[in-house]
Amino acid sequence: DAGITQSPRHKVTETGTPVTLRCHQTENHRYMYWYRQDPGHGLRLIHYSYGVKDTDKGEVSDGYSVSRSKTEDFLLTLESATSSQTSVYFCAISEVGNNEQFFGPGTRLTVL
Amino acid sequence: AQKITQTQPGMFVQEKEAVTLDCTYDTSDPSYGLFWYKQPSSGEMIFLIYQGSYDQQNATEGRYSLNFQKARKSANLVISASQLGDSAMYFCAMREGNTGGFKTIFGAGTRLFVKA
Numbered sequence: 523d524a525g526i527t528q529s530p531r532h533k534v535t536e537t538g539t540p541v542t543l544r545c546h547q548t549e550n551h552r553y554m555y556w557y558r559q560d561p562g563h564g565l566r567l568i569h570y571s572y573g574v575k576d577t578d579k580g581e582v583s584d585g586y587s588v589s590r591s592k593t594e595d596f597l598l599t600l601e602s603a604t605s606s607q608t609s610v611y612f613c614a615i616s617e618v619g620n621n622e623q624f625f626g627p628g629t630r631l632t633v634l
Numbered sequence: 635a636q637k638i639t640q641t642q643p644g645m646f647v648q649e650k651e652a653v654t655l656d657c658t659y660d661t662s663d664p665s666y667g668l669f670w671y672k673q674p675s676s677g678e679m680i681f682l683i684y685q686g687s688y689d690q691q692n693a694t695e696g697r698y699s700l701n702f703q704k705a706r707k708s709a710n711l712v713i714s715a716s717q718l719g720d721s722a723m724y725f726c727a728m729r730e731g732n733t734g735g736f737k738t739i740f741g742a743g744t745r746l747f748v749k750a
Binding site for chain 1: 638640667669671677678679681684686725727737738739740741742743
């Protein structure tokens with residue numbers, strides 16, 4: 523299995539509070555991604571990174587920011603969480619020339 | 635714009651029979667990749683199979699095969715000899731370009747139920 527961990531695995535927070543989710547990889551892969559999964563929508567890309575300090579927006583980036591200061595870590599921040607951001611968040615990694623994206627175990631976030 | 639459509643929210647199949655899960659896509663990029671992932675009830679995402687847009691032959695991985703019909707823009711997943719452990723959610727996905735990275739979009743998924 524690819525070495526991808528996500529922390530925390532579960533979190534309950536209140537509307538308006540900041541939240542940071544962490545994705546850590548031990549594979550030294552170049553690309554990292556954050557997705558959210560909601561019923562009826564599959565997985566939707568929030569942000570992705572193609573290198574240290576190089577990030578770009580996905581299809582549902584509003585209300586989210588990301589940072590990647592090291593190859594192994596990709597952080598997703600909700601500056602002020604809203605109930606619509608209640609979801610399961612997946613991190614994924616991939617490498618140039620490799621067709622597969624490897625997924626982390628997911629983080630279940632509940633915003634009350 | 636990229637689009638992935640999975641029209642079957644749920645499917646039932648008898649154990650040991652074959653089943654086809656439908657996926658259609660839309661893209662204007664001549665270079666793209668198509669994927670299928672499995673998500674069991676435990677929640678992890680498991681890569682099953684990949685098909686490149688320039689691949690001449692349909693991809694196969696064990697009991698999984700991808701029926702790639704480029705002109706119809708379809709990439710159906712065929713599971714042969716279904717097993718009870720195949721009961722899961724299945725997602726079709728597409729990546730434009732040929733870099734191994736960047737944006738991948740997913741369909742809404744098909745939930746497969748395998749009956750004993």
